[in-house]
Amino acid sequence: MYFMSYEWLKRSMAPAGKEGELSPLNTVVAGGFAGMLNWSVAIGPDVLKSRLQTAPEGKYPNGIRSVFMDIMKNEGPRALFKGAAPVMIRAFPANAACFLGYEVAIKFLNTVAPNL
Numbered sequence: 001m002y003f004m005s006y007e008w009l010k011r012s013m014a015p016a017g018k019e020g021e022l023s024p025l026n027t028v029v030a031g032g033f034a035g036m037l038n039w040s041v042a043i044g045p046d047v048l049k050s051r052l053q054t055a056p057e058g059k060y061p062n063g064i065r066s067v068f069m070d071i072m073k074n075e076g077p078r079a080l081f082k083g084a085a086p087v088m089i090r091a092f093p094a095n096a097a098c099f100l101g102y103e104v105a106i107k108f109l110n111t112v113a114p115n116l
Helices: 002-013 024-054 064-074 077-081 084-112
Strands: none
Touching: 002 024, 024 064, 024 077, 024 084, 064 077
């Protein structure tokens, strides 16, 4: 989801005839939203993983399946998205910076060593 959405946003935002060439601002926007889209898919499994890791030993005998059944029985599906707001607030700037750094590094390396 992460790289797929970034590439899709990058192509959508690029000027006609210049696919893949984005301004730094558009790179930040594409990277930030790609991170948010990634976390919208990953938040549920991440909650399951965190519950399993922090549970006392033996609480979930069937691993992640037991965690899922416990959450559905006691808290319902909305519990899979607990903490989504702070995750999304953090996801935008963190991933925007990540992709901006990536694009700057690629441009620099292509300038320094264009045939690699």
